[in-house]
Amino acid sequence: MTFLKLDHVTKRYGAAAALDNASLEIEAGEVHALMGENGAGKSTLIKVLAGVVRPDDCSLHIDGSKVPLEGPDDAARQGFRFIHQELNIVPHLSVAENIVMAQAYPRRFGLAVDWRRVHDKAGAALERLDVDHIDTRRKTARLSTGDQMLVKIAATLVSSDAHPARLYVMDEPTAALTGQECDKLFAVIEGLKQSGASVLFVSHRMNEVMQNCDRVTIYRDGRTIETSRIAETSRERIIEAMTGRAIRDTYPARTGTPAREMFCTVEKLRTKHVDGLEFSLKRGEILGVAGLAESGQSEVLHAFLGDEKPLSGAVTFQDKQTLPSAPSVAWKRRIAYVPRERRREGLMLRRSIVDNAVLPHLGQLGSARIFSSRRKERIHTGAIAERVRLKYSRLGQPCYQLSGGNQQKVVFSRALGKTPELLLLDEPTRGVDVGAKFDIYTLVRGLSAAGSTTIMTSSDLPELIGMCDRILVMRDHRQHAIVETDGLTPARLLQMFYE
Amino acid sequence: AEKVAVITPYLAQPGTQFYLEGFQAAAGEKGWDVNVIDTAGDVAAVISRIEDAVNQNVDAIVINVDPTQVAAGLEVAKQAEIPVIGMDSGADALLVTNVTSNGYAMAAETATYIADRIGGKGNVVMFVFDPFPPVQIRGVIADAVFGNFPDIEVIDRVTPDVQDGGIADSRAKMEAILAAHPEKGSIAAVWAAWDQPALGALQAIEDAGRADEGIVITGIDANPQAREAIAAGGNFEASVAQDFVGIGTATADAVARTLAGETIKERAIYVPAKLVTAANVDGQ
Amino acid sequence: MLSLVRRFGTLIGFCAIIVFFWMQLPETFLTPRNMLNISQQISMLAVVAFTMTIVMVMGDFDLSVGSMASLAGVAAAIVFSNDYPIYAGVAAALAVGAVGGLFNGFLVSYIGILPFVATLGTLTMFSGGAFLVSGGKTIFGRDIPSGFSGFARSGISLEWLGLQPLHLPYLTILAVAVLILVWIGLEHTPYGRRLYAIGGNYEAARLAGVKVRILRMSAFALTGLGAATAGLMYASRVASANPTQGSGLMLDAIAAVFLGMTMSEEGEPRVFATLVGVLILGVLDNGLTQMSVDSYVREVLVGAIVVLAVASSSIGKQRA
Amino acid sequence: MLSLVRRFGTLIGFCAIIVFFWMQLPETFLTPRNMLNISQQISMLAVVAFTMTIVMVMGDFDLSVGSMASLAGVAAAIVFSNDYPIYAGVAAALAVGAVGGLFNGFLVSYIGILPFVATLGTLTMFSGGAFLVSGGKTIFGRDIPSGFSGFARSGISLEWLGLQPLHLPYLTILAVAVLILVWIGLEHTPYGRRLYAIGGNYEAARLAGVKVRILRMSAFALTGLGAATAGLMYASRVASANPTQGSGLMLDAIAAVFLGMTMSEEGEPRVFATLVGVLILGVLDNGLTQMSVDSYVREVLVGAIVVLAVASSSIGKQRA
Numbered sequence A: 001m002t003f004l005k006l007d008h009v010t011k012r013y014g015a016a017a018a019l020d021n022a023s024l025e026i027e028a029g030e031v032h033a034l035m036g037e038n039g040a041g042k043s044t045l046i047k048v049l050a051g052v053v054r055p056d057d058c059s060l061h062i063d064g065s066k067v068p069l070e071g072p073d074d075a076a077r078q079g080f081r082f083i084h085q086e087l088n089i090v091p092h093l094s095v096a097e098n099i100v101m102a103q104a105y106p107r108r109f110g111l112a113v114d115w116r117r118v119h120d121k122a123g124a125a126l127e128r129l130d131v132d133h134i135d136t137r138r139k140t141a142r143l144s145t146g147d148q149m150l151v152k153i154a155a156t157l158v159s160s161d162a163h164p165a166r167l168y169v170m171d172e173p174t175a176a177l178t179g180q181e182c183d184k185l186f187a188v189i190e191g192l193k194q195s196g197a198s199v200l201f202v203s204h205r206m207n208e209v210m211q212n213c214d215r216v217t218i219y220r221d222g223r224t225i226e227t228s229r230i231a232e233t234s235r236e237r238i239i240e241a242m243t244g245r246a247i248r249d250t251y252p253a254r255t256g257t258p259a260r261e262m263f264c265t266v267e268k269l270r271t272k273h274v275d276g277l278e279f280s281l282k283r284g285e286i287l288g289v290a291g292l293a294e295s296g297q298s299e300v301l302h303a304f305l306g307d308e309k310p311l312s313g314a315v316t317f318q319d320k321q322t323l324p325s326a327p328s329v330a331w332k333r334r335i336a337y338v339p340r341e342r343r344r345e346g347l348m349l350r351r352s353i354v355d356n357a358v359l360p361h362l363g364q365l366g367s368a369r370i371f372s373s374r375r376k377e378r379i380h381t382g383a384i385a386e387r388v389r390l391k392y393s394r395l396g397q398p399c400y401q402l403s404g405g406n407q408q409k410v411v412f413s414r415a416l417g418k419t420p421e422l423l424l425l426d427e428p429t430r431g432v433d434v435g436a437k438f439d440i441y442t443l444v445r446g447l448s449a450a451g452s453t454t455i456m457t458s459s460d461l462p463e464l465i466g467m468c469d470r471i472l473v474m475r476d477h478r479q480h481a482i483v484e485t486d487g488l489t490p491a492r493l494l495q496m497f498y499e
Numbered sequence B: 001a002e003k004v005a006v007i008t009p010y011l012a013q014p015g016t017q018f019y020l021e022g023f024q025a026a027a028g029e030k031g032w033d034v035n036v037i038d039t040a041g042d043v044a045a046v047i048s049r050i051e052d053a054v055n056q057n058v059d060a061i062v063i064n065v066d067p068t069q070v071a072a073g074l075e076v077a078k079q080a081e082i083p084v085i086g087m088d089s090g091a092d093a094l095l096v097t098n099v100t101s102n103g104y105a106m107a108a109e110t111a112t113y114i115a116d117r118i119g120g121k122g123n124v125v126m127f128v129f130d131p132f133p134p135v136q137i138r139g140v141i142a143d144a145v146f147g148n149f150p151d152i153e154v155i156d157r158v159t160p161d162v163q164d165g166g167i168a169d170s171r172a173k174m175e176a177i178l179a180a181h182p183e184k185g186s187i188a189a190v191w192a193a194w195d196q197p198a199l200g201a202l203q204a205i206e207d208a209g210r211a212d213e214g215i216v217i218t219g220i221d222a223n224p225q226a227r228e229a230i231a232a233g234g235n236f237e238a239s240v241a242q243d244f245v246g247i248g249t250a251t252a253d254a255v256a257r258t259l260a261g262e263t264i265k266e267r268a269i270y271v272p273a274k275l276v277t278a279a280n281v282d283g284q
Numbered sequence C, D: 001m002l003s004l005v006r007r008f009g010t011l012i013g014f015c016a017i018i019v020f021f022w023m024q025l026p027e028t029f030l031t032p033r034n035m036l037n038i039s040q041q042i043s044m045l046a047v048v049a050f051t052m053t054i055v056m057v058m059g060d061f062d063l064s065v066g067s068m069a070s071l072a073g074v075a076a077a078i079v080f081s082n083d084y085p086i087y088a089g090v091a092a093a094l095a096v097g098a099v100g101g102l103f104n105g106f107l108v109s110y111i112g113i114l115p116f117v118a119t120l121g122t123l124t125m126f127s128g129g130a131f132l133v134s135g136g137k138t139i140f141g142r143d144i145p146s147g148f149s150g151f152a153r154s155g156i157s158l159e160w161l162g163l164q165p166l167h168l169p170y171l172t173i174l175a176v177a178v179l180i181l182v183w184i185g186l187e188h189t190p191y192g193r194r195l196y197a198i199g200g201n202y203e204a205a206r207l208a209g210v211k212v213r214i215l216r217m218s219a220f221a222l223t224g225l226g227a228a229t230a231g232l233m234y235a236s237r238v239a240s241a242n243p244t245q246g247s248g249l250m251l252d253a254i255a256a257v258f259l260g261m262t263m264s265e266e267g268e269p270r271v272f273a274t275l276v277g278v279l280i281l282g283v284l285d286n287g288l289t290q291m292s293v294d295s296y297v298r299e300v301l302v303g304a305i306v307v308l309a310v311a312s313s314s315i316g317k318q319r320a
């Protein structure tokens, strides 16, 4: 039975339409996937539904009768709960406050906050997620990204008597989660479904959608293409509907064997956050770094970027150099970096695509060693934007106007500015759509064939196995093992995290 | 009607208000069109406003600021042959004349009043403000007077924060000084280079319950608030009344003479000042 | 250890200052009388700083508090001089504060002007307004009812503590009352928590359904009200009102909040930390004057000590 | 259409002001003489505002520029009064500016103090320093070499333009030179682009290989140098130096930069936009004086017009 019906949703930004007469129908008690390429309009639709973006046109029917949608209050009244795409936590408030914030604070005397009940409520919400390692009294800023996401998810699970939840909307909740955390989330989603609530779920991971959703609606360029039952469709059909082209949902083949030449050797490296690193890298090799959440994967990359000082041990590059002493030195030595959190560590959101893309290369793109040249910068950026299939309206567009996946591509194009010697990728495909993922894989493979060495982390284990030559398994911030990917299965890799 | 521009950075100060009162009254009789311009403490802006006034082709300009600092503007006026008259500003070749009271005499009068009252002996607290030349002069004279009495010791020479008008900060400073000298009689007098710090000191002394120690306070300017305090017969015993209104009137008079084509010979026109004590405070 | 220095550097600095003055001025500094004096001297700054904390919690500023204090004082004095009763003058001043604050809040929250610019503009407007209303003159003497100026000179007798001639000044009591109100409001009501949320992440707060606009406007109104209260206290203390008397308050109030911010884990303002900031400024002024330190040297010292206090708790802290 | 008003609201406002004064003062306002006058009157504020733009590009502030200007002026005057040649005094003042600016930058960038607090502290220190160095007095008369004060009174003759008695003041030329230097530095060199990147996202810039610390420090040094230059210009113009003379510059300079920021798409400071901000403030002062508007009313008007200009370009702009 149809519970929610959205029609004629149109939202224009300037001349470009983010949504163009889009529609969506959700049944009671189903998990409904919303899919589309980066920039298709998924997040915009969700913000319209949340009442935080004012559409040019829109009509909403709940249980067959028309209801107003003027602001966040209307959405709350209908029992809609949201997790928006970007991690929207308030860092210096406690976990408990971040969880209860969207609901009414429990009070004493109708005025003062009842802190005991705030913590009880938050604790109960975390418990539903089966999370017991997060103290509700901690400052949220102190949590890892994954835990912050769990807090955000817990915030939607807070019980409310005034407006019982009927629809949970989750915009790429799994992008920042590890496999195990995802599994917990899907268990919760199953529970929500059993209790009669609906879930609108956005993800670029085909597996998740195929395994956990009942129906899927596909958007392309702000328009609704089709809605179908998962059971009655296939990956290939979904991808084709999304992109308009046939794309293989696999990993591009290796174009050549890695050269024999040594790139660097790591001996007993210890930094503040990681220990016992011991391996060597060949030129053109792709090394994956894997492990449970917060096992020090990022810090391995930071060490190579010069952002984690070596305390003991040594890294020797084939040209006798040691680790760079700072990120500025690293970029000079053509060590390029794609950070994990694009908004916090990667982008200057209010600055243009060009400004973001050329930042580490300003010196080389100038003239006479003193002046910079806008023309050269634009040409440079235009060429790279094409390589990564960036969807944008003009090169001078500020980055906050881009969809999440396209923002990720801007960060990626920065790293490609000059062919890197060493490419450090921290979750490079987070939030990137299937087609674009394939493009990025192809680019990384191409660089590898041309001799660039790559170290990448990812919480998507098939991706690591599909892309890397070897995988470094981290446990408790120490090197646990290093394995060849030939014949490795995700299940076997996951097992190594625990054993 | 003749247009006269009056330019000052110090409009917020009570003295300036009274100059203007006198000046405006006289100007009103003469039917002038007076434009009062305040630059809120900014001296360079006085130059700018003189330039603007010249540009506007006024008939005369009156300034109430140190003329050497605005010489650039005075030269512009001179080129345009617009007379500039100083109203308690300072002597300068570029001014037609300067109408003022005798600052040296005023400071000497209050400082000697204190020296006499405390019998040439005791600790004195001074409130001074050196960045403003006319007030700085008063401090120099008082220093000289107290220096001449071997038994008078200046225990503190405070420059209060004047942003708040000078009363509240002076009061806080005086409270601290009182706390530092708790024994009865350890402070004999407070000499202030103008009335606001004297009023602040008075409040501090009264509030500390030390009004009966006979601490002598003097100010300069004899503004109405000070007169009231003096009339009340407390520690605040004397101030010097500059005849502000008189200076304003005399300035207007000098302007009128200049506009009439007369050449004024005196570089400075002094308007007499008078010591105000409880004895004569009601008389005025 | 180092993290303790970072967290409590400012507090330790404050204690060091107290101990230093105590040793230098053993007889006169740590006396009940001097403590009461200081508490009264800083009470106006304290009220402004406490209410300034409310907007700074949201990451905003209010530069207009100083001229608002002047304007409110002048407004009350004008009402008094027209022979209205005391409560009418006080009410008028508070109304001016609330309306001015609402105007600031409207500009910032609904028009979307950066707080720094909006309140810089209203600073000029309020200051001009104070000059206009007062005609640029100081209003004093008979125009200020003695009941009004008496408030600042009286207090609760401390006889029962054996401190015979001393009394706890009403100004101090008023500042403490404001402190407690702001503390409860910010830390123990949903209202305050939402302000903190806005400051921590405006977008997150908005997406979570917090009514950011109206809250932001109301916070500015409270700051305006605080500034007006301080203006009244000031006018009562000096038994007069003039159009510039509040202007020293703004920078000091902001400095006090910032000093306090060095004491919280994530650098957010907290009103009790602001109190420490206010105390540091007040104690330095009092102690250095008692030590007869030259006024100019004192200025340099106060600046250096503020920088030092903040530096000790900033070293190594990463900009997030 | 609406977006045009938003983008160019401030510029339109500026033109409206010009037209208004032109109609009110047809004879004296839009004359070459008056234009040259205005250019000279605003030249000091302009230099401070232009160099203030450099730190504001990074999202920082420098509150100490006013007292730095005073300190630099006093320093030069002291050198002069000890009979050193003019260039020695100028060099000393500029050195003071650079060192003071570096100190600000060090506190902000290496110690990690918020710019607002750090420069509030140094504001007090520099101001106290200026009082100390000068003994609190105004240095003038014979102590200031006529060659130095002559600079502010002379200029390049405009005979060749047929504007016989007029000359283009050196102060104006100096301000224009600073404008061009800052413009090239900020918009056309990697140095400036990196400062903008720091303003866009400090952490992202750092991870993208920008040497954030040293750049940030250097930017403060440039602002200090600009403040010292303005201090020298001021001292030359008033042929004297006193320890408070620069204090009006700070708020006006920041206001000018903010006014300018309303004109750029994403609200970032640009130095030519700052120029418009400076011009608005300067023209308002000049025109309202010529119209004999009462000083207090003028103050209220300037505040209101600033708010209005900013408001017109802020309406509906979303806080990101």
Ligand SMILES: Nc1ncnc2c1ncn2[C@@H]1O[C@H](COP(=O)(O)OP(=O)(O)OP(=O)(O)O)[C@@H](O)[C@H]1O
Pocket: A013, A017, A018, A036, A037, A038, A039, A040, A041, A042, A043, A044, A045, A085, A391, A400, A401, A402, A403, A404, A405, A406, A431, A433
């Ligand atoms: N504030 C804005 N101004 C201009 N354009 C915008 C703005 N916000 C979104 N857009 C545009 O609207 C389109 C849809 O964006 P949206 O964020 O909804 O995409 P999405 O489907 O969620 O993509 P992703 O999978 O990358 O998250 C994009 O082309 C984006 O550039």
Ligand SMILES: Nc1ncnc2c1ncn2[C@@H]1O[C@H](COP(=O)(O)OP(=O)(O)OP(=O)(O)O)[C@@H](O)[C@H]1O
Pocket: A142, A143, A144, A145, A146, A273, A292, A293, A294, A295, A296, A297, A298, A299
């Ligand atoms: N600024 C900080 N303050 C306090 N603790 C921190 C801070 N930054 C990181 N941590 C803690 O340090 C530990 C290591 O975090 P780290 O970023 O290395 O995780 P990770 O291995 O990259 O895992 P993930 O895959 O989740 O990113 C975590 O427990 C995290 O909470």
Ligand SMILES: [Mg+2]
Pocket: A042, A043, A044, A085, A171, A403, A404, A405
């Ligand atoms: Mg999205």
Ligand SMILES: [Mg+2]
Pocket: A294, A298, A299
């Ligand atoms: Mg990490």
